Amino acid sequence: MIRALLVDDEPLARDELAALLGETGQVEVVGSCGNAAEALPAIRQLRPDVLFLDIQMPAVSGFELLAMIDPEILPRVVFVTAHDGYAVKAFEESAADYLLKPVEKERLARTIARLREGTVGPAPLQLAAPVKRIPCLGHRAIKLVDVAEVEFVRSSEAGVYVVCPAGEFFTELTLKVLEERAGLVRCHKQYLVNIDRVDEISLGDNLLGVVRTKGGQEVPVSRRYLARLKERIGL
Amino acid sequence: MEPRSDLLYILTELARALAIFVVAFYLYCRSPLFRPLKTEWLEPKARLSLYLFFSGIAIIGSHLGVWLPGGAVANTRAVGSTLAGILGGPSLGVLVGLTAGAHRVSLGGYSALAGAVATTLEGLMAGLVHLHFRRRGTPERLLDWKLAFGITFLGEVVHMGIVVLLARPLSEAIHLTQVIGPPMILANSAGAALFMTVVRDRQSVYDQVAAASSAHSLGIAARTLEILAKGFDATSARALAQVILEETAVGAVAVTDTVQVLAFVGQGSDHHGAGPIMSPLSRQAIDGNELVFKDGVKDHFVCPLHSGCPLDSVLVAPLRMEGTVLGTVQLYEPRGKRFRNMNRSLGEGLTALLSNQLLLARYQEQKSLLVVSELKLVQAQVNPHFLFNALNTIVAVLRKDSGRARELLIHLASFFRKNLKRQADLATLGEELEHVSAYLEIEKARFADRITVETEIDGSLLELKLPTFTLQPVVENAFKHGLSHMMKPGVARIRAYRQGAAALIEVEDNAGAYQDPGDQGGLGMRIVDKRIKNLMGTDFGLTISCVPQELTRVTIRVPIPEATA
Numbered sequence: 169m170i171r172a173l174l175v176d177d178e179p180l181a182r183d184e185l186a187a188l189l190g191e192t193g194q195v196e197v198v199g200s201c202g203n204a205a206e207a208l209p210a211i212r213q214l215r216p217d218v219l220f221l222d223i224q225m226p227a228v229s230g231f232e233l234l235a236m237i238d239p240e241i242l243p244r245v246v247f248v249t250a251h252d253g254y255a256v257k258a259f260e261e262s263a264a265d266y267l268l269k270p271v272e273k274e275r276l277a278r279t280i281a282r283l284r285e286g287t288v289g290p291a292p293l294q295l296a297a298p299v300k301r302i303p304c305l306g307h308r309a310i311k312l313v314d315v316a317e318v319e320f321v322r323s324s325e326a327g328v329y330v331v332c333p334a335g336e337f338f339t340e341l342t343l344k345v346l347e348e349r350a351g352l353v354r355c356h357k358q359y360l361v362n363i364d365r366v367d368e369i370s371l372g373d374n375l376l377g378v379v380r381t382k383g384g385q386e387v388p389v390s391r392r393y394l395a396r397l398k399e400r401i402g403l
Numbered sequence: 404m405e406p407r408s409d410l411l412y413i414l415t416e417l418a419r420a421l422a423i424f425v426v427a428f429y430l431y432c433r434s435p436l437f438r439p440l441k442t443e444w445l446e447p448k449a450r451l452s453l454y455l456f457f458s459g460i461a462i463i464g465s466h467l468g469v470w471l472p473g474g475a476v477a478n479t480r481a482v483g484s485t486l487a488g489i490l491g492g493p494s495l496g497v498l499v500g501l502t503a504g505a506h507r508v509s510l511g512g513y514s515a516l517a518g519a520v521a522t523t524l525e526g527l528m529a530g531l532v533h534l535h536f537r538r539r540g541t542p543e544r545l546l547d548w549k550l551a552f553g554i555t556f557l558g559e560v561v562h563m564g565i566v567v568l569l570a571r572p573l574s575e576a577i578h579l580t581q582v583i584g585p586p587m588i589l590a591n592s593a594g595a596a597l598f599m600t601v602v603r604d605r606q607s608v609y610d611q612v613a614a615a616s617s618a619h620s621l622g623i624a625a626r627t628l629e630i631l632a633k634g635f636d637a638t639s640a641r642a643l644a645q646v647i648l649e650e651t652a653v654g655a656v657a658v659t660d661t662v663q664v665l666a667f668v669g670q671g672s673d674h675h676g677a678g679p680i681m682s683p684l685s686r687q688a689i690d691g692n693e694l695v696f697k698d699g700v701k702d703h704f705v706c707p708l709h710s711g712c713p714l715d716s717v718l719v720a721p722l723r724m725e726g727t728v729l730g731t732v733q734l735y736e737p738r739g740k741r742f743r744n745m746n747r748s749l750g751e752g753l754t755a756l757l758s759n760q761l762l763l764a765r766y767q768e769q770k771s772l773l774v775v776s777e778l779k780l781v782q783a784q785v786n787p788h789f790l791f792n793a794l795n796t797i798v799a800v801l802r803k804d805s806g807r808a809r810e811l812l813i814h815l816a817s818f819f820r821k822n823l824k825r826q827a828d829l830a831t832l833g834e835e836l837e838h839v840s841a842y843l844e845i846e847k848a849r850f851a852d853r854i855t856v857e858t859e860i861d862g863s864l865l866e867l868k869l870p871t872f873t874l875q876p877v878v879e880n881a882f883k884h885g886l887s888h889m890m891k892p893g894v895a896r897i898r899a900y901r902q903g904a905a906a907l908i909e910v911e912d913n914a915g916a917y918q919d920p921g922d923q924g925g926l927g928m929r930i931v932d933k934r935i936k937n938l939m940g941t942d943f944g945l946t947i948s949c950v951p952q953e954l955t956r957v958t959i960r961v962p963i964p965e966a967t968a
Contacts, residue, residue: 177887178792179851184799203890224788226888250791269795310890 170283173216174200175207175233176248177225181269185220185248188271194280204228205303205310208236208340216243218283220267223249227312231297235349238342244288246279264288299350302330304337311337315350319381321360333383355379355389355397363400410586413469413477417590420467420479421597424460428598431456432605453495454502457487461503461522465510473575474512477583481562482594484522485555488529489545489595496526496533514579517569524565525558546606548599555595559588612745619749623650624756631760632767635722635729637677640665647732647753651746654737655714660730661689670737674709681707688719688731694751695719699742704735713737718747720754724761732757786883793845800848814844822875828938832899832908833865835874839897842875846882854886854893861900869908869961870934876927877910877945877957885914885955901963905943908959917947917955928957935961 172195176182182200189195198214201207203225211219223230230247247266249255259266265279265288282288301312317332323343330337343360346352352360355377367380369389377389379397389397431437437452461483468478480503488496504519532554536544544550563580570576623646630642640658644666648656655669659680667675680686684704688695697704699716706712715738721728734750736742793815801808818841836858843856878897886893896911932945939962949955 177853178796178849180796180799180849181792184795184802187799187802205890224887227890250795251787269791270798271795312890 169196170194170280171196171198171214171217172220173198173207173210173214173218173243174220175202175204175225175230176200176220176222177202178222181222181248185271188273188276189220191273192277192280194284203310204233204236205305205340207233208303211237211243212241212340215241218244218246218288220246220248223247223255227310228301228303229297232299232301235297235299236303236341236345238345240344244283246283246288299341299346302339302341302346302350304330304339306337313337313339315352315362316364318350318352318362319365319383319385320355320362320379320387321346321352322387323358331385353397353400355387355393357390357392359387359389361387361397366401369397369401410582413583413586414590416467416469417477417479417586420464421482421590421594423463423467424479424482424594425597425601427456427460427463428601432601450491450495453487453491454498457483457495457499458502459483460486461499462506465503465507471579471582473579475514475570475579475583476507476510476512476518477587478518479587479590479594480507480518480522481525481555481558481587481591482598484526485529485558485591485595486551486598488526488531489533489551489554491530492533492537493527493530496528496530497523498526500524500526514566514570514576517566517576518562520569521558521562521565524561525555528558528561529554546599546602548596548603551595551599552592555592556588559584559591562587615745619650620752620756623647623753624760626650627757628760628763631757632764634764634768635660635761637665640730641668643732643757644668647734651734651749653734653742653746654740655735657733657735658730659685659689659733661728665730669735671706671709671712671714671735674706674712682719683707684717684719685731685733688721689728692721692723692728694721696747699736699738715739716742718742718750720750722754722761723758724765729758729761786879788883789845789879792849796845796849811845811848814841817841818845828870829868830871830873831865832860832867832869832874832906835869835871836860836865836897839874839878842878843895850887850893852892853889854882854895856895856897859896859898859900861906864899864901864906864963867899867906867961867963869959870931870938873931873935873959874908874910876931877959880928881910881912881914881955881957884918885912885916888916889914904963906961906963908961909956910959911954911956913954915949915951915953915955917949931959935959 172189174182174185174197176185179202182202186197186200189197198216199210201210204227221230221233225233228236234245245264247255247259247264248269248271249266250269256266256268265282267275267279279288300315302315302318304311304313313330313332313334317334319331319333321328321330321339321343323329326338328339328341328343328346330339341350343354343358346360347354353363355361361379361381365381365383367382369377369379371377376391377394377397379387379389381387434452437449461480464478464480464483465476468476468480470476483503484496484500487499500523504522507519507522508515532550533545536542563584566580567573567576570579626646627643630639630646633639640660644656644658645668647653648668653669655667655671655675657667657675658665663679664675664677666677680689684695684697687693696718697716704714704717706714714735716736718734719731720733722730722732732750732754734746793811797808797811797815800811818838821838821841847854847856874897878895881895886895894913896909898907898909898911900907928945928947935944943960943962946958946960947955948958
């Protein structure tokens with residue numbers, strides 16, 4: 169059985185796709201999510217084989233979501249769209265698979281056959297948009313933090329936290345994704361800092377530096393990353 | 404004749420010469436060759452006429468002079484060369500001076516040469532003054548009688564000096580200047596000044612005529628603008644001919660297109676009327692794209708239809724649009740009534756004016772066509788995303804509840820039918836709301852519990868007229884760019900209420916995601932605004948306010964007509 173996760177903001181669209189997939193008898197729908205914030209933890213926990221990903225979704229589009237998934241656990245991706253001339257052209261060029269809504273059974277059967285053969289091309293990361301907003305868990309709601317407002321990001325046993333003037337928020341995004349796709353700079357094994365928010369860098373005596381952010385926060389800088397950080401700042 | 408030499412006698416004689424000059428001046432000013440200050444002035448023909456006229460004046464000035472003992476003549480020759488210089492420049496002044504001087508020399512006398520030189524020099528002086536004012540760009544100052552008086556006065560003083568210098572014996576020359584100096588200086592200066600006053604009187608008559616004909620033209624312009632705004636056809640041609648007939652009081656007026664007479668009003672309309680063009684004059688004007696004029700004096704209009712036609716003179720002026728002849732406007736006068744020059748120039752100007760008005764009318768027609776075609780574009784441009792998502796939703800619903808799916812399909816059909824069908828300019832608010840509600844039913848099904856729609860409509864406004872397709876693009880915008888991108892529950896509010904003599908229709912969402920689309924996007928919204936302003940005035944239309952992350956409110960403001968107020 170192919171284990172699939174559905175991501176679509178329209179509940180009826182998810183239901184329909186789940187029903188169609190169920191009818192094939194070859195796919196097990198392990199979960200369905202209505203937005204990026206739900207999808208990220210689901211991917212991490214459920215480790216699906218394939219993601220059926222809607223492109224037009226509220227706040228974070230399918231392409232943006234793609235950019236937020238840790239490449240190490242990125243499943244194969246089948247895009248689902250109602251109409252998007254430009255995107256369809258891009259999929260064809262990249263050999264990624266895609267379905268058009270309403271989904272035809274025969275077309276879906278072909279997709280499943282390709283998934284079984286393992287010939288679904290890799291998700292086209294060139295389509296992945298740069299991450300400009302980071303979906304975080306706020307109080308009972310999903311908060312989208314602008315990357316420009318981020319002071320720094322820290323990772324601990326409890327998870328990854330985005331620190332901004334409004335406070336500290338838990339995010340599903342990994343440090344690696346934030347470093348590569350959001351343009352934050354590594355200054356420590358467990359810290360990323362926003363170069364635009366750096367106020368000063370001071371060197372401690374034990375070869376550990378400290379970055380002071382414009383918001384008055386202190387972020388440790390390890391020796392390993394100090395040179396690169398200085399370079400990025402232009403020192 | 405016994406020569407007399409007292410001052411009063413000389414002055415009286417010179418004044419007599421001036422009286423003859425004034426008559427000559429008057430006649431010359433009326434001639435078509437004399438148009439001071441016009442651009443074509445000083446073309447070879449006008450120069451020749453100036454030369455001949457003022458040489459004549461100068462020679463007559465010598466002849467009508469008073470012969471004094473010894474062969475000297477007290478004269479008004481200087482009027483000719485000075486005026487020629489003032490009006491025509493140095494070369495003309497000198498030329499008249501030389502001509503009159505040569506004539507003077509031929510008459511003989513001890514002061515002949517001095518007089519000839521002085522006349523030429525005065526022409527030159529006046530010519531230099533002419534150059535001065537032309538170069539300063541104020542040639543109208545040349546027509547000032549005080550200037551003419553001053554220049555001639557100075558010129559005659561110089562004349563006397565030259566007589567003293569050149570005429571011999573010296574004692575006689577000095578005596579001569581004492582006798583002829585004062586009357587000649589006075590008479591010549593007065594003569595030149597008189598000429599200018601004649602010119603000025605003539606000019607003011609022209610101005611009055613010009614003012615009257617401008618007033619006429621403007622009157623016609625105001626009346627025809629409205630007529631031609633409706634296009635150029637038999638109906639507007641008839642109205643046009645009637646207006647021209649009333650305003651010009653000519654015998655008859657005809658308007659044609661390029662193949663037939665569209666309207667004929669006035670004398671001769673018993674046998675002239677709508678029908679194919681018969682007159683060769685009309686064909687000549689149309690085919691040659693030229694003005695045809697038969698003045699009824701040398702050339703006559705010959706009616707091709709009826710031998711007893713009273714019409715005798717005609718002006719046929721082509722109507723043009725961007726260089727192409729569309730038709731003609733024709734002004735007729737009957738036998739025995741002169742075709743007035745004023746009506747002739749009016750007729751010429753009129754066709755230029757009408758051509759411009761036609762161009763304007765076409766421009767406005769095209770402008771409104773453009774709005775219509777933009778609207779069609781927006782209508783045709785049903786968001787494919789909406790269509791396929793709607794179909795997908797219905798497919799999904801069909802699996803569980805075929806009755807509900809049926810309802811949704813009918814809503815979708817109704818939405819598309821309204822999109823395709825509605826082409827009238829105006830719809831009622833009720834109709835607009837129905838269109839929107841078909842759309843909302845589908846969107847509500849798509850987004851299920853994520854979106855709620857609240858409406859609050861003043862029932863008395865349901866018959867209010869709006870341009871078709873006002874509400875739907877605004878509501879669609881709220882979904883497409885606002886509500887569909889929200890993670891938290893979305894609320895759309897549609898309200899309609901009165902505010903004084905206006906009705907306000909508000910479409911509000913709680914996404915607060917509006918961004919000014921600039922020149923690129925927002926075509927649908929721009930057209931909504933443009934159409935309301937076009938149909939209802941610039942006080943009305945669309946306003947958008949946005950509190951980021953909280954709400955976007957689009958307010959449509961339209962007038963409430965008296966009847967429903």
